[in-house]
Amino acid sequence: MPHTLFSMIISSLSQKIAKLAAKTRLQTLLTVPFVLQIVGAVGLVGYFSFQNGRRSVENLVNQLISQAEDGIEHRVEDLLAKPEAVQRQILAAVKTKNLDLNNLSQLQCYFLQIVLEEDLTEHIAFGNSKGELISIDDKEGKDKIILKIKDRSTGKYRQVYQINPQCQRIKLLGKVLYDPRLRPWYKAAVAAKSHTWSPLFLSVSESELEFSSVIPIYSDTKELIGVLNSEIDLEELTQFLGNLEIGDSGEISIVERNGMVVASTSDSPTINPSRGTSRQHIDNSSNPLIRAAAEAIRQKFGSLSKIKERSLITFEYQGQRVFAQVKPLKSQDNLDWLVVGIIPETEFIAEINVNTYITILLCLLALSLSILIGLLTARWVTQPLVRLNAAAKEIAIGNLNQNVVVNRQDEFGELAQSFNTMATKLQFAFEELKALNTTLAEREQQLADYNRTLEERVRQRTQELIKSEKLAVLGQLVAGVAHEINTPLGAIQAASENISAAFERSMSRLPQLLLQMTPDELKGFMVLLETIPKTQEILSSKEERQLKRNLKQTLESKNIENTTIIADTLSKMGLITLTDELMPILQSKNNTSILETAYSLFVMHRSNQTTRLAVGRAAKIVFALKNYARQEQTASKVKASIADGIETVLTLYHNQLKRGVEVTKSYADVPPILCYPEELTQVWTNLIHNAIQAMDYQGELAIAVFVKERHVVVEITDSGCGIPLEHQEKIFEPFFTTKPPGEGTGLGLDIVRQIVNKHGGKIKLESQPGRTKFIVLLPID
Amino acid sequence: MSSQAILCVDDEQIVLWNLRDQITRNFGDRFVYEVAESADEAWEVIEDLAEDGVKIIAIVSDWLMPGTKGDEFLIQVHDRFPNVVTVMLTGQADREAIERTYQFANLHAYIAKPWDETTLMDTIRSGLEKLNS
Numbered sequence: 001m002p003h004t005l006f007s008m009i010i011s012s013l014s015q016k017i018a019k020l021a022a023k024t025r026l027q028t029l030l031t032v033p034f035v036l037q038i039v040g041a042v043g044l045v046g047y048f049s050f051q052n053g054r055r056s057v058e059n060l061v062n063q064l065i066s067q068a069e070d071g072i073e074h075r076v077e078d079l080l081a082k083p084e085a086v087q088r089q090i091l092a093a094v095k096t097k098n099l100d101l102n103n104l105s106q107l108q109c110y111f112l113q114i115v116l117e118e119d120l121t122e123h124i125a126f127g128n129s130k131g132e133l134i135s136i137d138d139k140e141g142k143d144k145i146i147l148k149i150k151d152r153s154t155g156k157y158r159q160v161y162q163i164n165p166q167c168q169r170i171k172l173l174g175k176v177l178y179d180p181r182l183r184p185w186y187k188a189a190v191a192a193k194s195h196t197w198s199p200l201f202l203s204v205s206e207s208e209l210e211f212s213s214v215i216p217i218y219s220d221t222k223e224l225i226g227v228l229n230s231e232i233d234l235e236e237l238t239q240f241l242g243n244l245e246i247g248d249s250g251e252i253s254i255v256e257r258n259g260m261v262v263a264s265t266s267d268s269p270t271i272n273p274s275r276g277t278s279r280q281h282i283d284n285s286s287n288p289l290i291r292a293a294a295e296a297i298r299q300k301f302g303s304l305s306k307i308k309e310r311s312l313i314t315f316e317y318q319g320q321r322v323f324a325q326v327k328p329l330k331s332q333d334n335l336d337w338l339v340v341g342i343i344p345e346t347e348f349i350a351e352i353n354v355n356t357y358i359t360i361l362l363c364l365l366a367l368s369l370s371i372l373i374g375l376l377t378a379r380w381v382t383q384p385l386v387r388l389n390a391a392a393k394e395i396a397i398g399n400l401n402q403n404v405v406v407n408r409q410d411e412f413g414e415l416a417q418s419f420n421t422m423a424t425k426l427q428f429a430f431e432e433l434k435a436l437n438t439t440l441a442e443r444e445q446q447l448a449d450y451n452r453t454l455e456e457r458v459r460q461r462t463q464e465l466i467k468s469e470k471l472a473v474l475g476q477l478v479a480g481v482a483h484e485i486n487t488p489l490g491a492i493q494a495a496s497e498n499i500s501a502a503f504e505r506s507m508s509r510l511p512q513l514l515l516q517m518t519p520d521e522l523k524g525f526m527v528l529l530e531t532i533p534k535t536q537e538i539l540s541s542k543e544e545r546q547l548k549r550n551l552k553q554t555l556e557s558k559n560i561e562n563t564t565i566i567a568d569t570l571s572k573m574g575l576i577t578l579t580d581e582l583m584p585i586l587q588s589k590n591n592t593s594i595l596e597t598a599y600s601l602f603v604m605h606r607s608n609q610t611t612r613l614a615v616g617r618a619a620k621i622v623f624a625l626k627n628y629a630r631q632e633q634t635a636s637k638v639k640a641s642i643a644d645g646i647e648t649v650l651t652l653y654h655n656q657l658k659r660g661v662e663v664t665k666s667y668a669d670v671p672p673i674l675c676y677p678e679e680l681t682q683v684w685t686n687l688i689h690n691a692i693q694a695m696d697y698q699g700e701l702a703i704a705v706f707v708k709e710r711h712v713v714v715e716i717t718d719s720g721c722g723i724p725l726e727h728q729e730k731i732f733e734p735f736f737t738t739k740p741p742g743e744g745t746g747l748g749l750d751i752v753r754q755i756v757n758k759h760g761g762k763i764k765l766e767s768q769p770g771r772t773k774f775i776v777l778l779p780i781d
Numbered sequence: 782m783s784s785q786a787i788l789c790v791d792d793e794q795i796v797l798w799n800l801r802d803q804i805t806r807n808f809g810d811r812f813v814y815e816v817a818e819s820a821d822e823a824w825e826v827i828e829d830l831a832e833d834g835v836k837i838i839a840i841v842s843d844w845l846m847p848g849t850k851g852d853e854f855l856i857q858v859h860d861r862f863p864n865v866v867t868v869m870l871t872g873q874a875d876r877e878a879i880e881r882t883y884q885f886a887n888l889h890a891y892i893a894k895p896w897d898e899t900t901l902m903d904t905i906r907s908g909l910e911k912l913n914s
């Protein structure tokens with residue numbers, strides 16, 4: 001997994017670089033990596049030289065401090081070695097009985113001799129187990145030899161005398177309550193049971209710090225006789241440190257393991273506040289640099305007592321690096337001091353800085369040079385490319401006549417030459433292409449012309465197809481239409497013959513009849529003639545027969561003769577009620593003759609009526625036919641009633657419908673809409689024709705017209721066998737037909753759909769056996 | 782009253798009225814003249830007349846009518862009354878239907894609308910004469 005992740009990172013990185021490179025100019029691309037390399041190399045060199053500088057500083061510091069510390073060590077060794085040697089001589093003298101420790105005056109003079117000796121020790125003292133003390137010192141800087149004595153003669157006091165080199169007391173300087181056995185040096189020797197170093201302790205006067213080399217002296221019986229004590233002058237150590245040179249601002253301190261200062265370049269080992277003297281601790285140094293070093297050492301080692309060997313540490317002080325080196329002083333047994341050397345880096349930084357500046361300068365110089373060289377190289381490399389690029393761009397715009405001059409023998413020269421050759425060839429090729437293009441354009445034009453012609457032809461053919469579909473339907477209609485027209489024509493012809501016949505008959509009979517009639521009969525006749533034209537109700541043949549039967553009964557009940565003929569004639573005239581006024585003519589012996597004459601007059605009237613009706617019928621058919629067959633397409637939409645269009649079709653199909661189709665019409669109050677009425681008529685024709693055929697001329701045809709959601713909806717529902725599901729999808733496709741060949745073009749519903757689409761409408765179909773509904777939706781706006 | 786009847790069947794009353802008047806005028810009171818607007822009604826009339834003891838001797842029928850069409854009706858009539866003179870008077874008819882009627886109803890004549898009165902009357906008359914001979 002990590003490997004995959006890594007390779008992913010690598011690939012994404014390389015992608016980014018590639019992306020970046022793709023956007024960059026060539027000149028930059030050539031220069032930048034060059035410069036980057038130089039910057040990298042120079043940076044590395046600079047970094048290493050800086051690091052080396054630091055390391056050499058550390059070495060220098062190490063050396064410097066180590067030298068100082070070594071010097072100190074020698075000095076301390078020097079300082080401590082002599083008193084011990086002196087003490088061991090004294091011890092040897094005691095052992096060889098040359099010196100009697102009980103003879104204090106002998107001891108006094110013996111000690112004086114040692115002290116006066118140059119370069120041995122400045123102080124020697126002996127305190128015995130009885131509490132007596134002899135001490136001689138000739139400390140540097142004091143031109144007096146001092147005797148400190150406590151014996152039987154001084155009692156509990158220790159007396160201090162100035163003595164002369166001849167061992168004679170000159171002057172009593174003072175006395176103090178004293179017991180050597182209580183002093184730290186005595187105790188240290190007793191505890192160590194051999195030569196040792198006392199801890200640093202304050203003198204009896206508490207004015208100075210004392211440090212001694214001590215050795216206990218035992219009798220042959222191993223009983224403690226006393227302790228020899230030589231004080232060591234710490235002042236001398238301090239002075240030595242003061243003379244040491246550790247740079248300009250280096251510091252050195254010698255401290256005990258508990259941090260108490262023994263000697264220091266900055267501090268005195270004791271501090272003298274107004275009351276009482278106490279010891280200086282390194283943490284409380286008057287020099288802040290030393291305090292900071294102490295803090296850094298504690299942070300590094302925890303405590304001073306844990307330092308085992310020489311160690312160099314660095315720390316920050318006031319924004320500067322400071323070196324501190326600690327070293328345990330191990331030159332003497334039983335002495336456990338530390339030397340702390342401190343040097344700030346500023347001592348050397350000046351030199352390092354100069355080095356760094358030089359490095360930086362060199363780096364910058366190298367950088368500038370490399371950029372310059374890089375730019376020049378890039379320029380040299382890219383110049384021909386830039387020229388080629390410009391030429392290529394010109395070619396891209398269309399200026400093919402390009403010649404790039406690159407006077408070089410290298411790859412660029414070749415490239416330029418190749419480019420020029422290419423440009424020339426391109427120019428030729430382009431001209432050829434141009435010529436070809438022109439030809440092509442001409443061909444294209446021709447093709448477009450063909451296309452247009454073809455489209456026009458297709459349109460014409462489609463138009464013809466639509467027309468032929470229309471004519472096919474018309475052909476089917478014509479047979480029915482013939483019947484529809486012949487029927488009224490037949491009626492008219494018969495009626496006209498009947499009128500003539502009736503006129504003749506009435507004219508021949510009327511004068512004679514009028515003369516024969518009684519006034520009552522005449523009155524009845526007149527009433528009858530007046531009633532006839534008012535008989536508006538046309539009775540069906542069945543009703544007429546019923547009427548005839550009723551009349552016959554009535555007439556028989558009134559004992560009238562020739563009831564059958566009279567009832568027949570009256571019923572034919574549709575006379576429902578027999579008023580009293582009519583009775584005279586009915587009861588007349590000429591009743592059949594009178595009624596026949598009246599009937600002749602009625603026939604004239606009714607034949608007229610027949611003619612009027614028949615003419616109306618024929619006119620309606622002709623009108624519908626004319627509507628249907630009109631071939632010219634209306635150029636623009638006109639406002640027309642949808643229901644009227646449907647009615648036209650129903651009229652044309654009247655004879656087909658009346659065979660056995662019950663038509664239910666439900667026309668809501670629908671506004672006229674903008675449409676192509678002739679084309680819509682074709683829609684209704686197709687749908688109604690299909691419906692009748694689907695029902696095989698038997699069943700129910702429901703036509704509903706209503707408005708719904710800004711659409712005129714026409715629903716044509718038939719009770720036919722329905723359209724199988726697998727045909728429902730296809731019936732609107734052109735040339736889809738289930739009729740035998742020759743009976744349908746299969747274009748009907750395709751044309752219907754085209755026309756409905758042309759009106760921005762929709763046509764839908766819901767079909768199941770016994771109920772097939774075509775729904776046409778036409779937008780009102 | 783005559784015991785013989787001539788029946789006219791047509792779904793158009795305007796045809797029926799004028800046809801009846803024509804026939805009545807030509808044949809006078811020799812026959813009873815009845816009309817019916819459909820085949821079904823025609824059968825009713827035939828039944829009614831039979832009750833009164835009147836026999837149908839001739840039928841003039843349209844072809845295209847709601848319900849039973851003329852050819853079928855005439856064939857049915859011929860089945861029950863083989864001697865009835867059958868005349869088809871129509872504005873338009875299938876050639877097949879006419880052929881069938883000739884074959885199965887012994888169709889006496891087919892006359893197209895609009896018809897000539899004399900032709901029609903002569904046809905009926907010739908049919909009746911054939912019947913009597």
